Every structure is written in C-alpha cells, then in structure tokens.
Amino acid sequence: MGGTRRQEILDAAIAVMAERGVAGLNLSEVARRVGIRQPSLYKHFPSRHAVYDELFRLAAQQQLEAARKAASAARPGLEALTAYVEATGRIALAQPVLAQLLGSRPVPDFEPSREAFRPSVEYVEDVRAHLRAAVEAGELAEAAAEDDAVALMSILVTGTLSQQLANEPNAAYDEGRFTRLIPQVLDMFVRFYSPGGPP
Amino acid sequence: MGGTRRQEILDAAIAVMAERGVAGLNLSEVARRVGIRQPSLYKHFPSRHAVYDELFRLAAQQQLEAARKAASAARPGLEALTAYVEATGRIALAQPVLAQLLGSRPVPDFEPSREAFRPSVEYVEDVRAHLRAAVEAGELAEAAAEDDAVALMSILVTGTLSQQLANEPNAAYDEGRFTRLIPQVLDMFVRFYSPGGPP
DNA sequence: GTCTATAGGATGATAGAC
DNA sequence: GTCTATCATCCTATAGAC
Structure with a gap:
C-alpha cells in the first residue's frame, strides 16, 4: 500500500489516528513517520482538512465497492442485502479508524465535502434498493421499502458497528x-x- | 442550575462543548464565560481531565436516575423495560452533549475513572434485570435473559441514539x-x- | 479564590532558497 | 519536492502576590 508519497502520507495519517484518536491527527507526527519535514506535506495536501477529506472519500468509496461486490455475488433481495451488510461490517473492522471517521463525527472542525460524501449517499440508496427488491420478491412486507424501514436498518447496522x-x-x-x-x-x-406481518 | 461557582464552570463547559464539539473543551473559553481568569479554574478543578470526569460522572448518574425513576412507575417486566429505554432516549436528547460524552469516546486522552463509570455499569445491570423480569413474567422467551440479548438491546438503544x-x-x-x-x-x-419463538 | 505573569509546549501554515 | 526558518496562535498548567 505504499508507492506514491501521497499514499505514504495517507497511510501514516491512519496510523497516527489509530494511536491518538481520529481527532488526534497531527501533521508533524505524520511527517516524521514519512521521513520528511512537516512543511513538505503541504506540497501534497493543501491543508490538514484536505487530508481528512481524502481519507473520508477513500474510505467511503472502498466501503461502497466492497459492499457492492459482495452483494453482486448473491441472489437479489434478502440474500444480497445480507451480503451487503455483512461486507460493511467486515471492512469496518478491517479498517476501524476509517470506519470511525465515516460513522461518527469525532472531528469538530471537519465536515466532509460533497464529493467525499457522495459514496455514503449512494450507500443508503443501495440499501433502499435492496429492500425494494426483497419486497418485490415477496420476501418482505411492503412497509420494508419505506423510509422508516431504511432508518431502522441504519440503526441496526451503525448500532452494531459503533458498539463493536x-x-x-x-x-x-x-x-x-x-x-x-x-x-x-x-x-x-x-x-x-x-x-403478512403486522407493521 | 447555577449557584456554586463549581456548577457554573460545569455549565459553561457544556456550552463550550456544544459549540466546539465534545473534544473541543477549552478552559480559557470556559473561564471567559464564567467571568474569571483561566488560572482561577484550577482552584475548582485540578485539571482539564477532572472537568471531563466530573461531567461524565454527573451525566451517567442523571441518566441512571431518570431511567430508574421512569421504570419504577411502570409494571415490572416489559413495561418497565420500555419506560427505562424511553427515559434514556429523552434525557439523551435533552442533553445531547453529555449523551455524546457518555456514548462514544470522542476525547482521545480522556478515559473516565472507575468512580465516574460506575453508573454506566449499573445501567447495563438494570437492563439485564428488566429482561430477566420479563422472562419470568412470561413476556419473553428464556433466551432474552442471556448475554446476546443484552448486547442486542444495547445495539438497539445506542444505535438509535447515536444516529439521532x-x-x-x-x-x-x-x-x-x-x-x-x-x-x-x-x-x-x-x-x-x-x-415459544425460535431463537 | 482571584489575580498577573509566564513557563513550556504543541500546532497549522507560509516564505523563500535549493 | 524538499529543505530551513519562522510566524502566529493557542493551550494547559504553575508560581506567587493579594
């Protein structure tokens, strides 16, 4: 996962956040680990915020891709939804720091850019689509395609991951x-x- | 809720965290709002960490008391459990900053002391007791009193609150x-x- | 308990040479 | 792209007078 200097910086940033908390990203420490001086970082990223944003974007995109790949190998409907959610959990535990960056908002100043946030929006749309497919396949009741059901599913997934x-x-x-x-x-x-159930 | 200077400081700290994030507690800003100089805070709290710890302790205790009070007014078993959980949600939204301090751990350096954490331990024990009562009342299956069920309930409650x-x-x-x-x-x-159900 | 003064650090970011 | 030098803050915490 090394290669370019830019990637080295991102990897070091993840390592620093793993030790000092997601909000504890520290550019001097990142530079030290990469083996350059702290001002040199600014040739690769215009600001500390930009490092966060790129990490957020990459994490959201990787999560989306992993979940989609897992779901695409399954039968549409409930099986695909299950695969989608399980893949999300696995990648979250494989990259706990990035999962925390995505999930909660532990960094007071940082708000992801629209561009960085886009994969997260698509993620929710995917869940809704899987729920619709399950309804159409007769695996779930009509209500499972509505907003409340999406919110409920989101409670379940984020609740499990945040507790873990x-x-x-x-x-x-x-x-x-x-x-x-x-x-x-x-x-x-x-x-x-x-x-045929009650909700 | 004013009164003592100590309480004024805690109130100001909550206000600052509401604006700058839970991790953004800033003693200079707290002092400014209380109307004293920043070094004077150290006559009331030995360190910034101590302010966090006291806030954590108070929040955990108030949450516990509110939930217990609500449950005590209900019939033992499912009704009491429902009242307990609902009261938790209401107090969390009434004091969102303190709920975040309790729930996630957004402050890298801060780890609550044993003393401050004790109410949170009792909270989980309460939930387990309510589940047992519901099982004994025949409202839930035996499995609802086991560890997995407690974990599941915890996923549901924290998931809902963290998303909200x-x-x-x-x-x-x-x-x-x-x-x-x-x-x-x-x-x-x-x-x-x-x-009589499957789990 | 409150003040002034200050130690002692850390940090994000910029300027300009090479 | 990397360096040195430095700015400009900002922060927690302590010392000691009142």
Whole structure:
C-alpha cells in the first residue's frame, strides 16, 4: 500500500489516528513517520482538512465497492442485502479508524465535502434498493421499502458497528461480541417485516 | 442550575462543548464565560481531565436516575423495560452533549475513572434485570435473559441514539427521525424474543 | 479564590532558497 | 519536492502576590 508519497502520507495519517484518536491527527507526527519535514506535506495536501477529506472519500468509496461486490455475488433481495451488510461490517473492522471517521463525527472542525460524501449517499440508496427488491420478491412486507424501514436498518447496522468499534475495535469480525450478532440482527429485522406481518 | 461557582464552570463547559464539539473543551473559553481568569479554574478543578470526569460522572448518574425513576412507575417486566429505554432516549436528547460524552469516546486522552463509570455499569445491570423480569413474567422467551440479548438491546438503544445525535441532535424526542422509532425498535426486539419463538 | 505573569509546549501554515 | 526558518496562535498548567 505504499508507492506514491501521497499514499505514504495517507497511510501514516491512519496510523497516527489509530494511536491518538481520529481527532488526534497531527501533521508533524505524520511527517516524521514519512521521513520528511512537516512543511513538505503541504506540497501534497493543501491543508490538514484536505487530508481528512481524502481519507473520508477513500474510505467511503472502498466501503461502497466492497459492499457492492459482495452483494453482486448473491441472489437479489434478502440474500444480497445480507451480503451487503455483512461486507460493511467486515471492512469496518478491517479498517476501524476509517470506519470511525465515516460513522461518527469525532472531528469538530471537519465536515466532509460533497464529493467525499457522495459514496455514503449512494450507500443508503443501495440499501433502499435492496429492500425494494426483497419486497418485490415477496420476501418482505411492503412497509420494508419505506423510509422508516431504511432508518431502522441504519440503526441496526451503525448500532452494531459503533458498539463493536467502541468496545472491541481490534476483534475479528466473527468473534466480535457485537458483529458476530449480525445474522441475528438481520433475522430480527426480517421477521419484523415478514410478509403478512403486522407493521 | 447555577449557584456554586463549581456548577457554573460545569455549565459553561457544556456550552463550550456544544459549540466546539465534545473534544473541543477549552478552559480559557470556559473561564471567559464564567467571568474569571483561566488560572482561577484550577482552584475548582485540578485539571482539564477532572472537568471531563466530573461531567461524565454527573451525566451517567442523571441518566441512571431518570431511567430508574421512569421504570419504577411502570409494571415490572416489559413495561418497565420500555419506560427505562424511553427515559434514556429523552434525557439523551435533552442533553445531547453529555449523551455524546457518555456514548462514544470522542476525547482521545480522556478515559473516565472507575468512580465516574460506575453508573454506566449499573445501567447495563438494570437492563439485564428488566429482561430477566420479563422472562419470568412470561413476556419473553428464556433466551432474552442471556448475554446476546443484552448486547442486542444495547445495539438497539445506542444505535438509535447515536444516529439521532449525529444527524438531528437538536430534534425533539418524539419528532426525531430515529428516536421516534423507539417503539418499533422495542417491538422488533420483543417479537424476536416472543415466548415459544425460535431463537 | 482571584489575580498577573509566564513557563513550556504543541500546532497549522507560509516564505523563500535549493 | 524538499529543505530551513519562522510566524502566529493557542493551550494547559504553575508560581506567587493579594
């Protein structure tokens, strides 16, 4: 993952955030690790904010791609949705720092640019599309395609990941006290929206 | 809520965190608002960390007391659990800054002391006790008293609150896009653990 | 308990030579 | 693209007078 100096800087930034918290990104420390002087960083990024933004953009895009790839190998509907969510959990635990940057907003000054945020918007649209597909396949009740259901699914996924990242950020996906419950979490959702059911 | 200087300082600290993020607590700014010089703060708190710790302790204790009070007015079992969780949501939105301090860990250096963290431990024990009571009352299946169910409930509550606080921190509880789904969230859990059900 | 003064650092960012 | 030098702040914390 090295190669270009730009990439070295991003890698070092992730390492620094892993040690000092996502908000603790420190350009002097980044420069030290890359082996250059701190002012030289400004030939690669115009500001500290720009480093955050690029990390956010890359993380959101990688998350989106990984989830889409996993879903595309599955049958449309519930199976694809399940694969999509599970891939999200796996990549979050593989890159806990980036997942925290994406998920919460621990950096007071930083707001991602529109461009950087776009993959996250597409992510939510994907979830909605998977829910619609499951409804059309008769796997879920009509209500599962509505806004409340999308919000509910988002509560489930972010809740699981934020609990896992806050309590056992270095656990493996299948052993994490929370991520290992993902199948049950999804099962809970599916049963709630089972066709012919109450909601 | 004013009164003592110590309390004035804590109130000002909350206000500063509301504006600059939980991690952005700034003693000079706190002093300015209280109307004293920054070094004078050290007559009331030995360090910045101590301010965080006291805020954490107070927030955890108030959350615990509010939830317990709400639950005590309800019938033991599911009703009490529901009241307990709803009260948690309401107090979190009433004090979003403190809820963020309790929930995530957005301050890199700060780790709450044992003493400050104790109410949070009791909170989890309470949830477990309510689940046990609901099982004994025949309202939930046996499995609802086990560790996974406690983790699941914790995913649901923290997921709802973190999504609400991240996206609409200033919404009213009943209008929040996420907190307003609390009844459905609990319903989903209850149905998943309905007596005679599969888990 | 409040003040002034200041130590002692850290940090993001810019200017200009090479 | 990298360097040195430096600016301009900003912050927590301490010392000591009142």
